[in-house]
Amino acid sequence: MRLPSVTAKTAVSGLTVLALAVLAGCSRASDEAVSPSPSPTGAASTVAPDMSGAPEGFEQYYGQAVDWSGCDNGFECATITAPLSWHDADGGAIDLALKRHPATGTRQGAVLVNPGGPGGSGVDYVTSAWQGLGERLRAAYDVVGFDPRGVGQSTPVRCFDDARKDLSLSKDFDDDDAGLAAMAAEFTAWADACGQNTGALLGNVDTQSAARDMDLIRAVLGEPKLDYLGFSYGTQLGATYAGLFPDRVGAMVLDGAIDITLDADQTSAQQAVGFEQALRNYVADCQGGADCPLTGDVDAGMRQIRGILDRALTDPYPTQTNRRVTQTLAFYGVAVTLYDQQSWPALTQALSEVVNRGTGNTLLYLADFYNDRNDDGTFENNSAEAFRAVGCLDSRGATDLAQMRAEAAAIDEAAPTVGRFFAYTGLVCSDWPYPVVAQEFDVHATGAPPIVVIGTTHDPATPYAWAQALAQTLDSGVLVTYEGEGHTAYGRSNQCVVDAVDAYFVDGTTPQDGLRC
Template structure:
């Protein structure tokens, strides 16, 4: 999965930029299109009276205390209810580590009333709590909010649920402002990349400890099944976005008989490896840039050129110029190419934000003022104007990726994969780093890998893709639909990441019709 990185070899190898969680994050739709495999280990459905067999099994009492726990709902966010759900840090050995508390939020003040719909907005690293607390009326239809008690949760390692931490505010600023030495040769740059990755890994281990080894997707999915149980649900109803679709697919793989009505919007292809994921997203953003360029040239003025090729070339030159000579923001911080590309990508998630992108481009090209791009990058990174950071999702993003995806160790293979992405996606590819080195230095080892889904116990589910989605290309949804023949597929014709609540009534009616009434058309439908 790509992460914005600096182009010099040292930093592009370790891929340590601040936009980590951007690319698979399911951003909330507002007033138009807007906006992000894993498990070989066997996992049987677990309930208070059913304990899994196999390598992850434990004594019945090891799991019963989690599945039979009572949770205490308390008022929060003025009109909502919150609770903590206790889960083991290590599902393979409950009791070996301190338990974790998973924070959940209920959209209805009754807390334990009505039917439940669990949701996750993506990432890895995005807060499901925030999605419900801050964006309920935007992200979900009025009918869903009336019918369901919508449950948001912060997965393990995220924000309010035992968060992965690495750096303080000042260190985070320094980390984001890194500028590398262009003069390093291949051997020395690789050595420096490993050294930088090792330093970050040591800080993350110091701040987060054993948690780093237990934030993989399968562990988060086990937590989801505990949430189902403590809510008193025989089946789990679920609406997942972007990376949240991987959580959904993993749940369906391991707990198929517990699957209720599942909607997966912005499908992640769980069968592809990290390199194909990286390349697919880089190509997705190339297509999104061309679509933006076409739109831009049809406006009264387009800051980057009069043709699509001129706009694309202008953006490439802008990136290359800042890569060679970083700019300085009004507050004195360095605006390197990582910040620029992160800030550029952020408004590309929504067609409704394209005018803002044009304004930022005008300032950059005419006045050499990159303030808007710095603002967008700060917004994505969780930085407030006062210099403090809220939830920093980039580190748990890295932690999940290193656990979920095997990475190559051979420097030649790493370089070859990077060059392939750069060649096929010439605008964004050169600035998308490779995660292999940072994962090599990470204090824990990979535990799962991509897989071909076999959802024999699942009767039906709804997958959704968008033709112009840069973060989760439509081909991923089409491939998953082909591999899961009992799935229905909706393809939204349009730009931006995600389809539900993007202003497309065809999609909204199909999603609500299924979640509210079980109405699901067979095969594929284009909206």
């Protein structure tokens, strides 16, 4: 049972399964979906790398030239090498995949972007989301995406084959002793498969290593400072970079922020409350309109959703395929729609189908969208694998059974509808073959220039309190608030947020701390 990833998900609005499928085809990154871009007037070119910050022994990596080549309409792709371990210059190398769209106007520099996860592909993100970024940002900057180590087209983490992965992502577990033992065994199977099929890379995909890769990318792009736009988990990655290299931070925006001072158990508990509240907001909206399948008041509607999830555990919902919607899949189908208010009609459609027909076709479609599963049972990426691998090196939950049961009870009380899906997180990494990586960065990023932190007031995946906390933790944090629903803000909220971010990058104008949009 995979916990909700804090990857920024694309909205999946629509009123029919066909409409959902059409929209999903456009929202997922694909080369064919990108329209031709205007010819850049300030196009990026190959430049000399910036060797000034190269760590001793790693000069050959910092000094490499980037061989860009056209890969889509207006895009360029390249692969560079990074050390397997940033603590062993002679320990082997890995590949990092890059993709950029050159500035469409007078070029000011390059901005590196990360969509979240951990496990989200920056290469795919640039392809699918470039046109949704602010026009001023696109005009002034090369927008550069990268697949972090272990992810996608970079040297990847490998675990199960697709069939075994598909089975695992649909499994349900009871919370009695037998159920928890089965859950633990499943996570051990993940750990064993990842260890056997990935090798030494599995112990080197931590966030700090990825942040050091970002400095390598900065250097080979010839940029003296790192300009960076990170979403969701990408905020943790950015804050880590700032803590490691505060003097190399340029303009940095962290949107959908993670509180980097929380441990794994605290993160799960607070995220559960975030999804519970977002679901309540959906129910209130649904009941205020027509054709809502949820009756009574909000509390009654929430109980009906819990009943739907409970039924899926004991009697999974049939679909028009040979697959059934388990409780885990049903939860994924509900959760993915909470990342953007535009997706709420899709949840209404899914719940209406369950209530009125007793089938789970729409829920299954939404769950597959969440898991990046294709109709033929293959997966578009290795985000589920990377999510575990990075998380297990960064932080782990308690493994004492009594403590986990107490925490599960507290989570269920705070989030009675969805809390069970955020409990027993200690089991995920209990048998992971590599230890947690020691922290080597300053959480306050002392000495860094102003860093803009954006929080959305009703964000389910990264609760607003996390943005407030990160802005306070960072010595130079500046908080911008989007008053709305959904996960992250820039590119999916309003012009106030776009203008603040673009002015910061293009004009060097730091938003007023406490700005509300």
